[in-house]
Amino acid sequence: MTDPKLRVLIPAGEIQARIKELGEQISRDYPNGTLHMIGILKGATFFLTDLARAMKRDVFIDFIGISSYGKGKTTSGEVKVTKDLDISLEGADVLIVEDIVDSGVTLTYLMHLMEQRKPSSIRIVALLDKPERRLRPVEVAYVGFRIPDRFVVGYGLDYAEKYRNLDDVCVLEDTAAEPN
Ligand code: IMP
Numbered sequence: 028m029t030d031p032k033l034r035v036l037i038p039a040g041e042i043q044a045r046i047k048e049l050g051e052q053i054s055r056d057y058p059n060g061t062l063h064m065i066g067i068l069k070g071a072t073f074f075l076t077d078l079a080r081a082m083k084r085d086v087f088i089d090f091i092g093i094s095s096y097g098k099g100k101t102t103s104g105e106v107k108v109t110k111d112l113d114i115s116l117e118g119a120d121v122l123i124v125e126d127i128v129d130s131g132v133t134l135t136y137l138m139h140l141m142e143q144r145k146p147s148s149i150r151i152v153a154l155l156d157k158p159e160r161r162l163r164p165v166e167v168a169y170v171g172f173r174i175p176d177r178f179v180v181g182y183g184l185d186y187a188e189k190y191r192n193l194d195d196v197c198v199l200e201d202t203a204a205e206p207n
Pocket residue numbers: 070102125126127128129130131132133134177178179180184185186206207
């Protein structure tokens with residue numbers, strides 16, 4: 028796909044190599060028990076399926092849908108669940124799988140919600156982290172890549188639902204608004 032607005036930031040090969048490392052590291056950190064991987068729709072689906080295959084242990088997978096009110100660059104802070112989990116989390120080790128941590132609003136909300144379901148532990152893995160943009164402190168246990176404050180698309184990440192199916196993570200140049 029040649030699109031003049033796209034500039035490759037993280038090539039597919041680097042993404043896959045990093046995911047292999049993360050899979051091995053996380054598998055070492057959870058030697059026993061069942062690990063529930065929970066992907067946040069839709070952006071994290073590509074990352075979750077590759078990470079699950081990089082795991083050296085059994086995993087359960089599930090998805091949660093979340094929408095944050097308000098579009099544009101700033102999040103309103105209000106979040107709602109649009110698709111809930113299928114599997115109970117009681118007593119489980121939970122790994123929340125996210126595409127990118129930006130303000131931290133989404134994950135702060137989700138962590139509160141998941142804690143109410145009494146898992147035995149809960150951690151976050153995010154492919155990308157934009158630490159400069161953080162408004163709420165969130166502890167991200169595993170990060171694929173720290174990136175600068177640029178709007179990125181590809182490998183699950185979208186701009187108005189477009190570009191999710193790119194293999195690379197690319198910077199999208201000249202975007203006036205950046206909807207979540
Ligand atoms: P947060 O609540 O501000 O941390 O928002 C995280 C969500 O915003 C992510 O799950 C993405 O859906 C979206 N997001 C944040 N930054 C970007 C970006 O650079 N490209 C595409 N989506 C983004």
